[in-house]
Amino acid sequence: MVTKAAYGSWDSQITPDIFAKCNCKMICELQVVGKTVYWVEQNAVTGKRELYSKPVDGNDRTRWADGQSVQTAVHEYGGGALHVLPDGSVLFATIEGVFYQKSADSGVEQLAEANNRMFRFADFSATETHVFAVNESHQVDAKVPENRLISIDRKTRNQNVVASGADFYAYPRVSPDGKKLIWMQWNHPNMPWDESSIRMADLTGGESSNEVILKDGTGKGINYTEPSWHEHRLLLMHDATNWWNVYLSAAEPNAVEKNLNPIQREFSYPLWQLGFRNYAANKPYLAMNANGVLYLRTGFGTVEIPTPGYTVFQYLSLDPIGSELFAIASGPKRASSVISIDLSNKDFPLKVHRESRDSAEIDALEISEPEEIVFNSDGVIVSGYFYPPKNSAYSAPPGSLPPVLLLGHSGPTAPAQDSLDFKKQFFTSRGVAVFDVNYRGSTGFGTDFRRMLYKNCGIVDRNDVLNGAKALIEQGRVDADKVVISGSSAGGFLLLSCLISPDNIIKAAVSIYGVADLLALDEDTHKLEQYYNEMLIGKYPEEAAVYQERSPIYHIDKIETPIAFLHGKEDTVVPVKQSITMYEKISARGITTALQLYDGEGHGFRSGDVIKASTEATFYFLMKAVGIEPSIQSDLEIVNSKF
Template sequence: MVTTAPYGGWTSPIDARTVAAHDGRPAFAGVVGDEVWWTEPRPGEGGRRALVRLRPDGTEESVLPAPWNVRSRVLEYGGQPWAGAVTERGPLVVFSNFADQRLYAYAPDSDEAPRPLTPHSAVGDGLRWADPVLRPELGEVWCVLEEFTGDRPTDVRRVIAAVPLDGSAAEHRASVRELSDDRHRFVTGPRISPDGRRAAWLAWDHPRMPWEGTLAMVARITGEGGFADIRPLVGDLGPGEPHGGAAGESVAQIEWAADGSLLFVSDAGGWWQLRRIDPEATGDGSASGRALCPARQEEFGGPLWTVGQRWFLPLDNGTLAVIHGLGATSLGILDPVSGELVDAAGPWTEWAPSLAVHGSRVIGIAAGPHSSYEIVELDTCTGRARVLACRHTDVLDPAYYPRPLHRTFTGPDGRDIHAHICPPHNPDHRAPEGELPPFVLWAHGGPTGRAPLVLDLEIAYFTTRGIGVAEVNYGGSTGYGREYRERLRGQWGVVDVEDCAAVARALADEGTADRARLAIRGGSAGGWTAAASLAATDLYACGTISYPILDLTGWATGETHDFESRYLDSLIGPLDEVPDRYRERSPLHRADRITAPFLLLQGLDDVICPPSQCERFLAEVAGRGIPHAYLSFPGEGHGFRRAKTIVRAVEAELALYTHTFGIARDDVPALELRG
């Protein structure tokens, strides 16, 4: 029976505990012998990341019990936290443990406990490790070493290092061999050529972010296992490099082909495209490599937020497994000689940049509009794709899932704006004739990122209650080419705000949304956009702001981590050149313009967007008569991982909307708003 009830007042089969239990996704898939391994979230276990293995007989088991947390803090966003290999004693895995950031070695089929490989350091935030490559023939693991040299977030150096597997460096930093020098601020883990004679990795420097300019570095591996003749081969060979070259080229990934050539993804042509280059090329900027699929104007790579991401991998037969697309992504097999690309069939429309190969099999992590992220295997011999693990199970009748529509809107100056529109949907309810629904505009984080078109139970939480959601991939988002991505250059707080507002107004103009009941929300960079939107326009009735940036000057002068400490040079402009712009755009200094109620959510352990930003903002808001609530969460960092936190945050957000929109509900705790 279908019940008529006002939008926002519908009865939903999904509660906040269900949302929390299914938060997060599997990541960092790999192959150890004939087994598939990955990490997966455990919100109910304090938000730890478990390392899971799938045996050939289909048995799935957690490799390490709680509280082991397989997660690296390199760049704060982390990266590939584990590597495995088969030895005479069975599988051997090396992993980064989140609590102390030490590397550990563990043989899961033995009776031995994990043993530390790396030492503690009392300097700053110590030593961190990521993107490991096991070299059992050398008795070492090669990886990124992030070493703090002082107490400031920017007192840090990064190199590629070799850690002994025998544990001799567990108490002695001097036993760690440094393979690369620290001429570059940032490096990824090494990729070893098939003949073992060369290594390649990515490097970049402040003020550029990795999607603005990176270098592919190559070196000769000496007989003693060191690096020699280190030089840049391709990429952003800027003024600091001896050969000059193309400025602003982002190389997102590199891998060796079986013939000894280097495969890489570069956006020199405006799209992240696959290319091949001879490693003996001069590196003078004139040899950009041969494009392998030049007919496709779409992305074969993405922003390198974490080290170890993989959008492609070579297969034994010479073809390449590739993740590619325009907005949405597919997994395909590319013939690098003919340029022919054949996509895997299946319901998945989004593939995470986490590929592994084993013979003719490709392992990936994929989701779709009606399924959560799953571990998927593609057999390239048969063309058949199947779910191996983390199989999506319907926790509610799929009839209640959102019905997202990808739409392109027109923004200022006639520019395109991409968005996913999820109208209210609940088969048990309909709204009274003539009523328009409330809508919440979701601004994604990054801002160099995008909102994928996948099943999200948090969206379903709202749409099944009669509240629409619009995910806006505003100018600056990835997935639509470099030109679209660079719309935000110097315009953060302008273009993103305008694009979200343009989508909101269009939905109201066409009668899809109630103009009087529009809201905006976002986390991290999306929290910035939400706060900046409330200060820039009276379009929104309220907003939810999570772990945001609110004070640009503070964020640019020591209040964030090293990785993003110069991000604002491109998003806003260099601070010493445009200091007034930093003040004029910051919600902290525009608090007097905010009149709409808001909810502010913050993790107290956040070192990327620290609580001090919220505290100063709240001091500016105090006494202005703006209804607001502030919820802070001890033990949470940048983004919420614990089930209890997620439940409280989701229910508080709904409570804000029901209060502001005048919706009667008694199934969520009341939110105390202060003026």
């Protein structure tokens, strides 16, 4: 029996409770060595990151590093916590340091200590005698740590600095013969997807010498990233053509390079977290992830690999002598999974080894699959993923249109992707459409599109979101009186920018650890993003007036839209006081608002209880604000309520 009820008031079996009723929250890192695949997955209840392995041809999972949370905190965003050695033993990092484990049933040896988190380690490579890693030292200045590359003697535990002087390092990779080390580095004011260089040095034991520049984008607007070895040659990516493509060259300065798949698609992502691998190579195969499409290059040419059901890929991995490509993959109806593809078979059979949520459980639910909507914004072609309401148990009154939840992804240099997100399904199953916008500045559309946000943050991204909503209204897809928005971090700044715009059409908003004060953020932020605002907004303090003009906290008198603020008390990226100040000032003006703070949570909620509470609070507030009686309740305390 179908129940007739207003959009947004529908009940649904997709509740926050099922978010944690899964195998794990997500699969985070992956590597295959020999006949065994290793991965890190985040526990859905505790948030801890656990290390597992399984035989490629078997089903039994084995837990490694029992009791440890395998994760890093370099650059605050972490990544690069796992490295598997050729013999199947593992190196891994926790916030306590660097560890080695010979086998899953052996003891764990500590190779380096964090000394109460004073030192951080990530992104490993190794020889038989030494471990090479990105190291962040907070010993002198906790706010502006020293970044460098170090070696750790596996026997004596002694550490040596092998490269220093640059502001940041990534991808230290030892050559197959153990004689060379390559890496990526960059300096302020650049972010890791801006101008960067690739360096190389000779290795003697754990020390380096004769450092040379292999590739240098400084002053040229070129980003060099993801260097690795292909036998004695260099594989890497750069965006000199406006698109991150994969190149091969000799490991020599000024060497001629070859674009291995010259197409207008992106083969990389912004390096917010260390250790990403968007291509994988061994002697016969090169697999490349081009913004959701996998390509295979062999001696016979380049072909597209079919991946039915999967559209997003990370951490591509090939064993040096294997033919099975492994990756973390997801799709519109598939949660993050460990998959493999047999590259030696012309049909490319795909095998699933581990799912964060069982596909059978997903298929039993009604999942709204997205349509990519393209629209014009200030003369620029922009797109987003539109998810229509979907719940066969309900129908809306004739002639009515659904509310739409606008989403602005974080970063802001990041992509909106079409992989399964139960938070979106939480809304669509209750009769709310979702529109996830790839505004100017997003990754996946070329370097020029990404850099359109520079100096224009808070303007072009705001315009794109508002114009996207107007396009949906003009197409008759959504109710113009029920346009709502939610966003986290940079997405929170984006929504606040929309609310102070004279062209604002948004009726309710929820900011989740969102940026409200660019001036304060510039003073309080961590090293990686210390000059990010200079790229996005302008130089500080020379252009302080621009910062103030675009900071929503200085334009609270323009905000008439009901808005709630959700924030973790331990956030080291966006200080919690920004949300508190916004709430207090908006509340004092009599605007409908709310504030919910979470103990023990940082920049990105991890606890299952907090994810449940924040999701329910978001939906409850937004629906109440546009006159819809929600099907769920929340303990969110709303002040100045007019509904």
